[in-house]
Amino acid sequence: MSFTGVFGLVLLIIAAIALLGPSKLPAGIEQLWLSITNFRRQQSELPPLTLEQARRSWEMSENPLYDLIQILYGAVEHLVELRHRIFIVLGWLLGAAIVAFIFSNQLLDLISRPKGDIQLIVLAPIDMLWATFEVIFGTAAVLTLPVLLYQALRFVGPALETPAEKAAYRMIAMIGIPLVLIFFVLGTLFAYFIMLPFALRYLASFGTDIARASWNVRAYFSFTVGVMLWMGAAFETPLIMALLARLGIASPRGMAQKWRYAIVLIAALAAIITPTVDPLNMALVMGPLLGLYFLGVLFARLTYRPRNSQPAIVESSPST
Numbered sequence: 001m002s003f004t005g006v007f008g009l010v011l012l013i014i015a016a017i018a019l020l021g022p023s024k025l026p027a028g029i030e031q032l033w034l035s036i037t038n039f040r041r042q043q044s045e046l047p048p049l050t051l052e053q054a055r056r057s058w059e060m061s062e063n064p065l066y067d068l069i070q071i072l073y074g075a076v077e078h079l080v081e082l083r084h085r086i087f088i089v090l091g092w093l094l095g096a097a098i099v100a101f102i103f104s105n106q107l108l109d110l111i112s113r114p115k116g117d118i119q120l121i122v123l124a125p126i127d128m129l130w131a132t133f134e135v136i137f138g139t140a141a142v143l144t145l146p147v148l149l150y151q152a153l154r155f156v157g158p159a160l161e162t163p164a165e166k167a168a169y170r171m172i173a174m175i176g177i178p179l180v181l182i183f184f185v186l187g188t189l190f191a192y193f194i195m196l197p198f199a200l201r202y203l204a205s206f207g208t209d210i211a212r213a214s215w216n217v218r219a220y221f222s223f224t225v226g227v228m229l230w231m232g233a234a235f236e237t238p239l240i241m242a243l244l245a246r247l248g249i250a251s252p253r254g255m256a257q258k259w260r261y262a263i264v265l266i267a268a269l270a271a272i273i274t275p276t277v278d279p280l281n282m283a284l285v286m287g288p289l290l291g292l293y294f295l296g297v298l299f300a301r302l303t304y305r306p307r308n309s310q311p312a313i314v315e316s317s318p319s320t
Contacts, residue, residue, distance in 0.1 A: 119213075
């Protein structure tokens with residue numbers, strides 16, 4: 001599934017939760033699970049259960065879904081706040097999509113440049129329409145990223161109590177969000193100016209003695225937009241490592257010692273991002289990702305806070 005396909009699926013789930021309403025979400029899950037339970041009971045020729053009977057049965061059987069429903073009932077207030085934040089993000093996403101639609105021709109022309117002289121063809125009536133949607137929603141996702149990060153911080157902010165948590169919150173707000181945007185843009189620019197031209201030229205020259213390259217317009221735009229967005233996400237690696245170190249989940253020393261495992265994971269990630277698994281294209285992606293990993297180790301050294309860093313309490317023994 002392409003990046004925009006994953007993005008669309010996540011967006012659909014979030015929109016469904018937001019439109020359903022936090023107060024109705026646990027009740028709706030209960031009613032759905034009750035219907036499934038009674039359907040199974042009917043298949044076994046058993047009488048149906050009422051909601052109260054089903055609740056007692058779920059509680060006695062320690063059903064994890066019952067625990068989830070209780071958590072949702074207890075978190076309705078937080079879900080209402082989350083729904084409010086989601087609607088703000090969706091509103092900005094819609095506005096960004098409208099702006100991207102207005103400049104869709106310019107965006108299509110810009111993203112088609114890395115292919116060079118390769119001709120794009122339309123094989124189905126909706127191919128061009130789908131390609132345009134890929135570009136519009138990919139652009140809208142990038143433009144909405146700052147709003148998404150800001151709303152996420154606003155959502156978790158009231159839950160912070162200790163001075164250390166509030167200090168970390170301020171650091172993320174003032175430094176983390178700008179760095180997330182900078183690294184994401186750097187990843188997309190790397191894909192656009194370096195990776196895609198090289199990879200597309202290689203693919204276009206492969207097998208030219210047998211056939212002339214003409215690419216499907218829908219497949220081309222889906223591929224290029226996906227590669228740019230995935231590379232933007234991959235460039236967030238140093239910031240993720242710094243966050244893990246700041247929370248005390250991982251140490252810089254442990255990250256540095258596991259560089260061999262990092263190379264294997266980066267090779268797997270490069271194989272997913274690159275269009276081919278030939279050494280040249282994989283090296284083109286692995287090189288920057290390895291550099292980002294060791295940059296992440298450096299960031300982790302600057303932000304590391306071990307979990308047991310709280311000052312110890314020394315109890316003085318009474319003098320005799």
